[in-house]
Amino acid sequence: ALKKHRLFILDHYEAIMPYVNRINTTGNKIYASRTLLFLKNDGTLTPLAIELCLPNQEGQDHGADRKVYTPADDGVQGSLWQLAKAYAAVDDSGYHHLISH
Numbered sequence: 001a002l003k004k005h006r007l008f009i010l011d012h013y014e015a016i017m018p019y020v021n022r023i024n025t026t027g028n029k030i031y032a033s034r035t036l037l038f039l040k041n042d043g044t045l046t047p048l049a050i051e052l053c054l055p056n057q058e059g060q061d062h063g064a065d066r067k068v069y070t071p072a073d074d075g076v077q078g079s080l081w082q083l084a085k086a087y088a089a090v091d092d093s094g095y096h097h098l099i100s101h
Contacts (some may be wrong), residue, residue, distance in 0.1 A: 001038060008045065010035040012091040013053060015099055017064065021055055032064070033088045047092070048082040 001007050010033075017032040024030060031052035037045040050069045056062035069084035 006039040007048075007096075008037040008039065010037060010088070010092060012088075012095050013064075015093050015095055017055065018070055020053075021043070024054075030090065030094075032088045033084075033091045035088045047085065050081075050088050052087055054089065 010087055013032045013034050015032070020030055020032055031054060033053070034051040035047050035050045038048050048070070051066055052069065053064040053066045056065055069081055072078045072081045
């Protein structure tokens, strides 16, 4: 897939991370995200993995707390996958409306 240029990364980590702590002190919650996408034969992109990140509680010098989610259909893992996709979509929308314009 890599050699055939079918993998893409939607990386909103650097743009969103500086605002995560400030946003999360309100009633809203957000993660900084990175999404790995695969280009299917029909021309659509499908997510393969989503990384959600929060600032490390010990401070900025300790990096970020990261969790990677992969596709799942059922049970708790399916629900977590749906939430990860929602957080990635929020980052993408926020980046598009607030930063790229």
